Each structure stands twice: as structure tokens, then as C-alpha cells.
Amino acid sequence: MRHGGDLISYEKYYDGELIDFSSNINPLGLPDGLKEELIDSFPHMTSYPDIKYRHLKFSISQYLKCEPDNVIVGNGAVDIINNFILMFPRIIVVLPSFSEYEERALIYDKEIVRLRYKDDFTLDIGSIEKSIDPNSLLILGNPNNPTGLRIDKETLINIYQIVREKGGYLLLDEAFYEFCPKDYDSTQLFGKEDFKNVGIIRAATKFFALPGIRLGYGCVSRDMAERYGKVELPWSVNSLADRAGRYIFECKDYIRDSQAYIEGEREFLLKELNEIKGIRPFPTHTNYILIKLLKWKEDYVFHFFLKRGLLIRKCSSFSGMDDTYIRVAIKDRENNLKLIQVFKELERSI
């Protein structure tokens, strides 16, 4: 299982509908009115999407407070990450992190440098400084997956300065950005330098509950946007994703309500999980929680939950993690309570 959300592979193990705690989607569902907006756009399916995505890029630029020329788009964030990896000869990953960083680098036969997070899952700036060179693409999850931590602002600026000095490129994968507490907005940190040596990728997938529609986007320098345009596949974003992207960023109430909801549930779930014996939940800035298993291996716990109708994520598929970690999504209160109930059952089995 390289990725979460694969319900079909496991539905045979449970007589009923599985609850998916293995992928991390906004529990509030789609923004109001999006369905109607997309139905209105159906006639557009019989035309190609605008190959330059002019309207879409304009909407994203308003949301990200940058210029349309700074915007790139793709078939989910993973498509954009893939194109970046293609453009650099040397890929630096910090483990554990999203497995596709390494997978795609392997496919393109790139030189891969594997660093590690410190024990508390913060970054070791020294190791980054030693590794980066002008050929290097440093990819950092911000917040990182599966660990859930956001890079603090000072560390990020520090790393950016090192990367610039050494002539490398820093790619921030911020697919979970909107779930984070409002500390800083990285699209506003590097603006004066016009995103020199840095790119920020985000996605509609998780926060806007649209993993099915596939819309990733990013903010880069004009030069990089041009370079990216030469590498990307034509029509990579489908017409409905194009249309959705012109709608969702205007949904200010939905964005605010979702952030408040997730913050409440994050606090609630962490507090409850911290009281369960035999596990150690890590602090998180996002809508999933990494959990260290102190008494069991991931397989046992995975099947324990599966038998009770809950699909969780085993973490050994993240390179750099052993088989004593799981990851769970933060969902709505009703489902979060179910999760806690099963953890309590697990605790009683000690």
C-alpha cells in the first residue's frame, strides 16, 4: 500500500461501509454551490480546456496574491512535483516523507540524496547545508507527510537563504497548507525576490475535498513558470478542475469554517489520543496524526481497525519509517469518536 484511500482493496474484509482514516480529506465535504457550478460547466467538456489555463491562473493568482505569470497548474500536486523532479539532476529528500518524491526521482534515474528529520521530526539544517549544490532540488513537505509538522518561519527563511546562496532550488510541497494554524504564508515570504530559487506547490485535493477532480497549482518565478511550461504535458488539468479552480478560492466562508472545524477536532482528537496507553501521538499542524505504536506492529493494528470498519494508514511504506507507526486522518466528530472507541478497545487488549 504505497498510498492511502484505497478502500476497494479492503472492502472485502469488512461487512459494511469502511470509514476512511487513511486519506486526509476535509470532513466538511465540497464547498456550497460547487456542484451546481460544475453542472453548469458540463457543455465545456466537449471542448479542450484552455491549453494556457488563463482564467484558472488568474483566479489562483488572486488567491495566492501573486501574478498570473507566477502560477503553474497540474493534474494534482503530484503531477507538478513530478515535473520539477524531471527538471533537476539531483533530488534531495528528507525522510520520512511522501513516497512519490523518491519514486519519481528513481523513475528518472536521478541522483538521490536522502537526509533524515531529527527525532522530533524537525529539520537538521546542517545536513541540508552540506548537501545542497547548484544541481539540487530540495523537496520539503510543509507541513510534511506523514509527520504533520510545519517548518517554523525562521527555519524556513534560514533554509531558503542557504539554498539561494548555494544556487540550488527549494520546492515546498504545501498540499495541506490551509489546514495549518495561521502562522505565516510562504507565498508572501519570497515575493520580493520574485520566487527566485523557490517554488510553492498547493492542491485543491485535501482542503477543498476534491481528490477526485485532480487540481494542483503552484507559485514560482516567471522564469521557472516558463521552464515548467516546456516540460508539462498539454491539457494536464481537466475542464471541471479548471472550472472548480475558478470557484473554490472565492468560498471565504467555507475556508474559514473548515479551518475552525479542523482546529477544534485536532485539539479534541489529540487530547483523547494522548490518554490512550500503548500509543504515542505526535503533535500535528494538519488534518492527520502520526502515531507511534509502543506495543504492536502496524499490521496488527491495521487489521484490528479494519475488522471494526476503519481503514487507517500503515506507515512503513514511507521510506525512512519502520513498521511501528500508523497515520490517521482527523474527520468529523462522529467518526473521530468511533476512532477513539477502537483505540480504547485496543488499549484494553494490552
Added chain:
Amino acid sequence: MRHGGDLISYEKYYDGELIDFSSNINPLGLPDGLKEELIDSFPHMTSYPDIKYRHLKFSISQYLKCEPDNVIVGNGAVDIINNFILMFPRIIVVLPSFSEYEERALIYDKEIVRLRYKDDFTLDIGSIEKSIDPNSLLILGNPNNPTGLRIDKETLINIYQIVREKGGYLLLDEAFYEFCPKDYDSTQLFGKEDFKNVGIIRAATKFFALPGIRLGYGCVSRDMAERYGKVELPWSVNSLADRAGRYIFECKDYIRDSQAYIEGEREFLLKELNEIKGIRPFPTHTNYILIKLLKWKEDYVFHFFLKRGLLIRKCSSFSGMDDTYIRVAIKDRENNLKLIQVFKELERSI
């Protein structure tokens, strides 16, 4: 203009709605009932598509009369072509053809062998035989774009045998397959050999009038499907394309009616165009017509049509073609008559 269908770039040149003769989409529009089917599937957008596309591959396998294990899918045919190019060190293209074959090979820094069609746009088997080796991916449009001709059955079998003997790989890009006269079905030609050294790519884009939804698919050996699975991006097909793909292939009436309609319009339009002086339309097996300009260059004719509200395709962007060719789509009778009217105006200007 590397691709057709780019209406937005040209709308400022005409006061009214442009008619798009530059991309080649079924003029009958979407199959009946598809819109309702997709609206029903909206709740699925909040989940990831099945990462293995099990239901979709089953539907496609029924349509192509192969096994689900033989089926591959992608974000449009161009995504699949791209992944194939990635897998081979040496790419053989026959010019003129779809520009992305060469573009993608350039991006991956592959060795490119450029052959040419004969003057009548049929294949020169001798040059293929001399070029192919075990590292080679030979890509052939069938029918080819922009020339419009399908490879005749005997030639195709002959080429396949040569490719197999030499240990290369033959990739047939059949994005326009359903528009062709019913001569043979290549998915049934290589079945006994289980698609050894051959892959066939098709698309929902053109025939099912779904360029916005992005659904390409193909039929390959089980071994190649496994190899492909290691290279493709996760979730490359969006949920709506997934659902559309489980619906459209059952629309037998739509398929039959569309084929009959296009056949009638193809005959009508070719007959009319053959009577226009100053141009030479080439025979075609598909829903577009390549036209040699005898008196003008493509730019002049392009703007002549644009001023009258018709967007046609200039062909110098196809590598191997000079600036005296255009390509026009076959549309519905009303629009085809408009096209002929403008050609008659052009003729009067001689």
C-alpha cells in the same frame, strides 16, 4: 500554435463566436445520459479515484475485447504516449505526425530517429526495417494526424512482424479509431500473441466528444501493463473520467450513429472541397481533412477564415510539414456548409 482548439487566443480577432475547425471532436456531442451519470457521480469527487481503476479497466476490457490486465489508462492519450516514450531509449517517429511524439522524446533527451511518410502519406516499410532495433519505440498514428490515413491491414501486419523480429516495440496511436471505416480492429490482430511488442492507445477525447474530461486508454501485454504501472503517476485519471469510461462504451447506438454521421459528412465535404480551385484535399479515414494550399500560405488562409469566424489549423507546427498545408475538422452539416462557403470566397479571390 502547437495544438488546435485554442479558441481563447483568437477570439479577439472576431466579433462573435468562433467555430472551431482546428480540433477534431464528434459533432454529435456527448452520448445521451452521460451528463446525468456524471452528476450522480459527484459524491465520488470527495474520495480519491480507485488508484488501480479496477471498474474502469474492466469496462474498457469489455469494449476492447481483451482482459482487464491488458488495459492501461491515462490523463488523455498524450499521458500514455508520454509514459511509453519514457520507457524506451530510442524513439522512431514518422513525419509528419502529432508533434508531442517528438516533443516528449526531446524532453527526456531520448535518441530520436525521424523517418518520413511517402508523398502519398503511406508508410515506407524499408526505412522502418532499417531503423528499428531492440531499444526502439516506433510510434505510428493509425490513422495518422494530420494526414488522416489509416495503415492498411497487410502493411500493419508486415510492420508488426518486422518490429517483433528486431525486438523493438510498436506503439499505435489510435486516438481517432472509432471515426474510421470498419476495415479491421487492431486490438484483435495481435491478441494471440498477447500483444507482444505492440501497444494500442485510444482515447475518449475525440469520438466521445470528451476532450475536457481527459481519458486515454490502451491495450498492451500483461508484462507491459505491469511495467507501465511502475512509471505512471498515481491517480492520473480523475473520478469523472473514471465514471465516464464506465458508461460511454455501452452507448452502442451513439457509437453507430456517430460513425454513420461522420461517414456521410466526410463524403459530402470531400466531394465539395474537391471542386474548389486552389486547394487539394487529401483522402481521409477520419474526421479531419488535410488540405494542400496551391495558391496561398497557411497564414493567409488562416486569417482569411478567422476574419469570417472559423478557426482552422495551420500545419507547419507539425514537424515535417511546410507552411502550405491546413487541416480542417469534419463537423455537422450546418458548419460544414459554412466552411465550404468560405472556401468558395477564397476561390473567388484567385
